[in-house]
Amino acid sequence: MGSHSFRVADLNGDGYDEILYGSAAISHTGKLLYCTKNGHGDALHVGKFAPSRPGLQIVACFEEQNNYAVSGQGYGCTVMDAATGQFLFGHGAGNSGDVGRCLVADIDPESPGCEYWSSLGTGVYSCETGALVSTVMPTYKGGGNSYNNAVYWTGSLTRQMLDDVMIQSYKPSAPWHPELNNWTRVLTFSYYGGGVSSNNSSKSNPCYYGDFLGDYREEVIYRSSDNASIYLFSTNHPTEHRFVQLMDDHTYDMSQALQNIGYNQPTHLGYYIGE
Known part of the structure; x- marks a missing residue:
């Protein structure tokens, strides 16, 4: 039931952390809190993705259809209640094969709450209702679908795609380039210095x-292409929004500390920031 990553968070709001080890949640007493029986997966997310719902939510995808389609909850990518493991929504029903990656973030300002999507490429779905938001997928270089990391970079309250050596918006990147309001590319890191490279081959992480x-x-x-130095980048986009530093949130703090444990996983908040 384990994944190629794990999450530590207060899943049920009892003031103690639980360990979400793939499809199994272990309580602070060391006992099993629940097991969804969805089996192994590569991507695992915990945060506040549906602000109308109590507590935290889980978004995960799974590799083994004999588990998720037979003994599990029936879908290759699911949204679940973090406290109980209860199935909320999913896509990739039945025998969808290996659903290798998924991502969740608020990327569409017109859709309430966060959206989630997967390497099945069937579309972007709402974490609030489970409904299909759009069949247009987030993209990165070369036009491929992006389901790697989500980052707060621009001055908006949505997140952008952080994939390989670039940042891309789901919606066009106005207003910071009003004369180029059909652009979705925000930044290409490899244009800086003597060359910037991502890590972990096809995972393409910073x-x-x-x-x-x-x-x-x-x-x-990022690392330099010759592995001789590191590059640290921060945004130059102005913003009208002010929040407490995100690391003050325990869920976020644990997610940033754990992002390199197993397969790299993105950061997520225990409260909702979004459009």
Whole structure:
């Protein structure tokens, strides 16, 4: 039931952390809190994704259809209640094969709450209602679908896609380039210095990212292409919004600390910031 990553968070609001080890949640007493029986997966997310619902939510995808389609909850990618493991929504019903990656973030300002999507490429779905928001997928370089990391970078309250060596918006990147209001590319890191590279081959992750400067937007660390130095990037986009530093939130703090444990996983908050 274990994943290629795990999460530590107060899943049920009892004041103690639980360990979410893939499809199984372990309480602070060391006993099993619940098991969804969805089996192994590569991507696992915990945070406040549906603000109308109490507590935290889980978004996860799974590799083994004999588990998720037979003994599990029936879907290759699911939204679940973090306290109980209860199934809320899903896509990729039945025999969808290996659903290798998924991501969750508020990327569409017109859709309430966060959206989630997966490497199945069937569309972007609402964490509030489970409904299909759009069949247009987030993209990165070369036009491929992006389901890697989500980052607070621009002055908006939505998140952008952080994938390989670039940041991309789901919606066009106005107003910071009003004369180019059909652009979705925000930044290409490899144009800087002597060359910037991502890590972990096809996973294409930075070394680290998180809000350590404290203005709610996140900073990104990459290695140089020759492995001789590191590059640290911070946003230059102005914002009208002010929040407490994201690391003051325990759920976020644990997610940034754990992002390099197993397969890299993105940061997530225990409360909702979004449009």
